[in-house]
Amino acid sequence: MRTTLRGLTTGREKSLMAFFDQSTETLPRERLRALQLSRLREMIAQLRGPNRFYSAKLKEVDLAPDDIQSLEDLTRLPLTTKDELIAAQDEGSALSANATYPEPAYTRFHQTSGTTGAPLRVLDTEASWNWWGKCWGYVLAGAGLTAEDRLFVPFSFGPFIGFWAAVEGAREIGALMIPGGGRDSLQRLHLMREEGTTAMCCTPTYALRLAEVARENGFELNDIPMRITVHAGEPGASVPATKARIEAAWGAKCFDHAGASEVGAHSFECEAQPAGTHVIESEFIVEVLEPENGSALPEGETGELVITNLGRVGFPVIRYRTGDLVCLNSTPCICGRTFARFEGGVLGRCDDMVIVRGVNIFPSAIENIVRQFDNVDEFRIEVNTRREMRELAVEVELEEGSPIETTRAAIEKSVQNALGLRPRVSIVPRGSLPRFELKAKRFHKTGMGAT
Numbered sequence: 001m002r003t004t005l006r007g008l009t010t011g012r013e014k015s016l017m018a019f020f021d022q023s024t025e026t027l028p029r030e031r032l033r034a035l036q037l038s039r040l041r042e043m044i045a046q047l048r049g050p051n052r053f054y055s056a057k058l059k060e061v062d063l064a065p066d067d068i069q070s071l072e073d074l075t076r077l078p079l080t081t082k083d084e085l086i087a088a089q090d091e092g093s094a095l096s097a098n099a100t101y102p103e104p105a106y107t108r109f110h111q112t113s114g115t116t117g118a119p120l121r122v123l124d125t126e127a128s129w130n131w132w133g134k135c136w137g138y139v140l141a142g143a144g145l146t147a148e149d150r151l152f153v154p155f156s157f158g159p160f161i162g163f164w165a166a167v168e169g170a171r172e173i174g175a176l177m178i179p180g181g182g183r184d185s186l187q188r189l190h191l192m193r194e195e196g197t198t199a200m201c202c203t204p205t206y207a208l209r210l211a212e213v214a215r216e217n218g219f220e221l222n223d224i225p226m227r228i229t230v231h232a233g234e235p236g237a238s239v240p241a242t243k244a245r246i247e248a249a250w251g252a253k254c255f256d257h258a259g260a261s262e263v264g265a266h267s268f269e270c271e272a273q274p275a276g277t278h279v280i281e282s283e284f285i286v287e288v289l290e291p292e293n294g295s296a297l298p299e300g301e302t303g304e305l306v307i308t309n310l311g312r313v314g315f316p317v318i319r320y321r322t323g324d325l326v327c328l329n330s331t332p333c334i335c336g337r338t339f340a341r342f343e344g345g346v347l348g349r350c351d352d353m354v355i356v357r358g359v360n361i362f363p364s365a366i367e368n369i370v371r372q373f374d375n376v377d378e379f380r381i382e383v384n385t386r387r388e389m390r391e392l393a394v395e396v397e398l399e400e401g402s403p404i405e406t407t408r409a410a411i412e413k414s415v416q417n418a419l420g421l422r423p424r425v426s427i428v429p430r431g432s433l434p435r436f437e438l439k440a441k442r443f444h445k446t447g448m449g450a451t
Contacts, residue, residue: 020141024282025337033071036285039310041065046313053088053098080320086120099123100314111159112261113439122261123315131311135265136169138280142268143230143255145199147174152197154180154188161261162438166201185213192224199228204236204246205440211249212377226252233439238345239364241371256345263317264309267342272334276341283311288328291350302327304350323350352443354383356390359421363443369414375402378433382444392423397433
């Protein structure tokens, strides 16, 4: 594997750090909060009346825009859940009770992936789609992309919002966007080489899949002048071992980003790694709550991300329960930004944590262990019940010619040492585990009763 990273800052060369909107990204905290408050009040004023969903919520607590005198007043509003947004969808129409405007005002239709439940339709006006692009401008510029870059997006465009907005982000920063849809993985590699791609947006899983395809076909990744990869769709790019695997395979710096179809592109990793992912606080207000009882948690504690977007009036979310686990840090970053950060990025999903024989387990913890083995191409995690006891099972697919029993025993020992329980590790035939272009589904719970 390659380890040389090309054309990158060390994270301490502050003068070389890239910004999308430096004046906003470096605002003093008190001025940033004042900006958030002003935009929140303006948005709520626009929602009262036209937006049936949030008008009902405002009426429920008798809250008017003038009643919001501080950001703390936001907590007077009830939380919003995905189930509520799904229930608000109008039968036989693309619209929802959460659509602020009549249907002719909307120019974009997307749909959530459905990996955590029923799909949710989301719509954007021209203004809110431009807002999406602006948010992705922060993402790409934060990773160091400029107008000199050639950005490859190996993504077959469908209703899942995926990397649609990355295209708009590339336009915002002036980078050349090279689409990679309608091709298989090897064809995409050839196109990247032919066009001199310097940056790529994809899921972390697919970055590793492309490296696997290159190895299997004798394709030399060094022939692609890649210097930056930006990842979303799953937490992998913030998992240390996965990040290291991507960087070693591509010889490029790997950056994380998080967002959601119903929320927007809300956070990004800057060049001062490993500082976490910055929240785009000019566009979002974030809270961290205790998942079980919804109480506010102090900064530095891990809890559920609750988010309010400020630039998507056509399809807003206010105090939306994302189901993502984060740990907030608002101290200034060495990159110069005052935007708060999620330490370690999005750490996982609230509903992904399971207890196996008294041990709390998150899939990302197991991924961080398995990805440390360079000869592992793919894996799957399963928690099931055998003889009334929960068991952790890990299926692993190895590179051709790998020592099977030695690797199996080493993974088993590493998991046991790190987590304090012994998993059942099995090596499965090559090609038997699924490959993913978008969100990977590697974690499965079967036969699970109460925790």
